[in-house]
Amino acid sequence: MAARQPAIGLDLGGTKLLGLAVDADGRVLGRALRPTPHGGRDELIAALATTAHEAAAAAGLEVSRTAGVGIGAPGPTDPESGVLLEPPNLPADCHDLALRDLLEPRLGVPVRVENDANVAALGEHRYGAGRGVADLLYITISTGIGGGVIANGRLLRGAGLVAGEIGHMVLAPDGSDICGCGRTGCWEAICSGTGIARQGRAAAGLLRRAGGDAAAVSAELVLQACAAGDPAAQAIVARAVRYNGLALQNLLHLFSPGLIVIGGGLTHRWDAVVAPAARWALAHAMRRAAAACQIVPAQLGDLVGGLGAAALFADGTAL
């Protein structure tokens, strides 16, 4: 019953807080958007509640008549207790924040909290490219590389609640790619926007293109230089394609998914950095793993977090 009602999905990002009112078929009925407040926990709780009410109102609804409010949040979360554990880019007093217990009395409906990559996987699984696919990986290739896993039709959180930390799969332990996490040779260190920019700053020609300003060497600059025929940029992009291919091949062998859905900023350059890697992985992985899998772009764009958070109340979404 409840699952046929609309739900509210809140996508709590480092800079923006998006609220969506979503019906049981994944249609967006209303939305609300505000900057993420950085003044501390009370301000954050108030902003989450207000955004939920505004998204509902934009759909001509009241929050109290919805199935519940789902929240997709950065960093690890504890979905059983509804606690935000260690959100990066939020004030320290937002760590170990009992979002569910603080918001449920205020909103009068169930509140569920989930990590943003898991929520994105759920969103694409329920309402996007992965509808009906029981075994699915969602990958975001952006500033970092993250992922969410749907296994046997359910989110895989794992005992430590960090399953799907695919960006920190080490692929080149003997190289010189130091990751933000401190490890050497993580997929993220080589192929994320941060990783591509870091390699770009080490190339004299690319540094010159940025007027000698290392901070201005972005992944976008490297990709533009690559398209313009710059050999150093082409080598960096070719390396990213190679390691994207190796990472996808590993994931095919580890999870044997029916679908890999890839989103995130770098996928705006699908043909340059993703398509050739996907083709390579599907051509070189074990036949059965490759034959059963497609690798496709995410469908839900900027709405994936809000839709996925609302999907925490979709039929059959088991906690």
Added chain:
Amino acid sequence: MAARQPAIGLDLGGTKLLGLAVDADGRVLGRALRPTPHGGRDELIAALATTAHEAAAAAGLEVSRTAGVGIGAPGPTDPESGVLLEPPNLPADCHDLALRDLLEPRLGVPVRVENDANVAALGEHRYGAGRGVADLLYITISTGIGGGVIANGRLLRGAGLVAGEIGHMVLAPDGSDICGCGRTGCWEAICSGTGIARQGRAAAGLLRRAGGDAAAVSAELVLQACAAGDPAAQAIVARAVRYNGLALQNLLHLFSPGLIVIGGGLTHRWDAVVAPAARWALAHAMRRAAAACQIVPAQLGDLVGGLGAAALFADGTAL
């Protein structure tokens, strides 16, 4: 009801066929063992049926009074149709063999077929080191390296039925370790018995120890030479420990399991090749992933395949 009855588990290996009669709590009530026949499909079907009857008889039972007969088989299987797909080391006419449909009329009870690594994961999950653990990885480090995944309390087969092919996770794509699968730098190519022996044959001192006979340089010889202080052997074993550690760290980040159970021939040298790698992985992986996970030796030894095959009929084992 049915699940409280004993079940028969058949472990079909390349050289031996083991049958166990197992009660609902995982106790072995009877067993039967014969060499795996290599004369073709009819002989194989007959041997499987006979072994099931003998294991039941050894327990004072009739197969027809059991919950069913589970079969753990090498290579990929299709558990939905009960077909053996591509068993290595069995005659060509055993490929695409409809074990379930051929054996059910003969045995008069349900027959289920599953890949041997998945069956081992299920065995340790139901009756061994992993009882009650919802998210578990089973790893065998032996001639090759294979694995089985329990995710959210259920076997993860994946859309292509090859989930858990962890031995072919590429960790050193720029090295010179050519895997039996043709890829470069698979975990198996560096750390399996085959991989350790291959590296041993390239060391002049180890080749001398084997009387110049390359075929006599086994993983066991390398491990013995390591224990005796041979520097080349020590370097090979140190490298295997390092890559075992990196592989375990990757698996912690990908699956965030509550338990990693490691079996297989190489684990007879647990202190030399597994323990230091497990310690390293747990010390270097993300805190939450490491804190939630233990890495332990398999408990079921040579019975894991038979017990796991019988566990295909345990309560709650969903196909």
